[in-house]
Amino acid sequence: MKLEDPRAEEALKDAEQARERAYAPYSHFKMGAAVVTDRNAVVPGSLIENVSLGLAMCAERAALFGTVSTDAGKPEVLAIVAPRTGGELTWPCGACLQVALELGGPDLLIVASDGSQTEQARLRELAPNLPFKGER
Ligand SMILES: [Zn+2]
Numbered sequence: 001m002k003l004e005d006p007r008a009e010e011a012l013k014d015a016e017q018a019r020e021r022a023y024a025p026y027s028h029f030k031m032g033a034a035v036v037t038d039r040n041a042v043v044p045g046s047l048i049e050n051v052s053l054g055l056a057m058c059a060e061r062a063a064l065f066g067t068v069s070t071d072a073g074k075p076e077v078l079a080i081v082a083p084r085t086g087g088e089l090t091w092p093c094g095a096c097l098q099v100a101l102e103l104g105g106p107d108l109l110i111v112a113s114d115g116s117q118t119e120q121a122r123l124r125e126l127a128p129n130l131p132f133k134g135e136r
Pocket residue numbers: 058059060061092093094095096097
């Protein structure tokens with residue numbers, strides 16, 4: 001498929017590398033993400049689990065938080081690479097969509113891939129009614 005943002009291809013490669021670095025000894029669900037910002041910075045994130053299972057952090061949120069802590073700019077593309085869930089491509093969970101909305105806004109392009117199939121959607125399409133302080 002043709003991705004709506006040409007930077008998404010690079011982001012997918014970075015997300016794949018981040019997936020390889022995922023720390024998932026409990027679920028073995030290795031997932032990686034990469035965010036491209038309005039300054040063309042690429043910030044990766046990996047799923048990181050813990051023996052205290054509730055402390056696991058999604059790859060997308062790790063990447064999104066990284067854009068703030070590295071002052072990388074506003075997220076414009078969020079790419080994720082993960083195994084499929086229930087036979088379908090894995091998209092960000094609700095918590096990650098909420099964080100993505102806060103930092104990237106409703107036009108954020110989200111690209112989901114399992115390494116062979118890739119799909120894309122705008123955040124507004126995936127989560128049209130989440131709380132948001134800005135303009136939709
Ligand atoms: Zn999540």
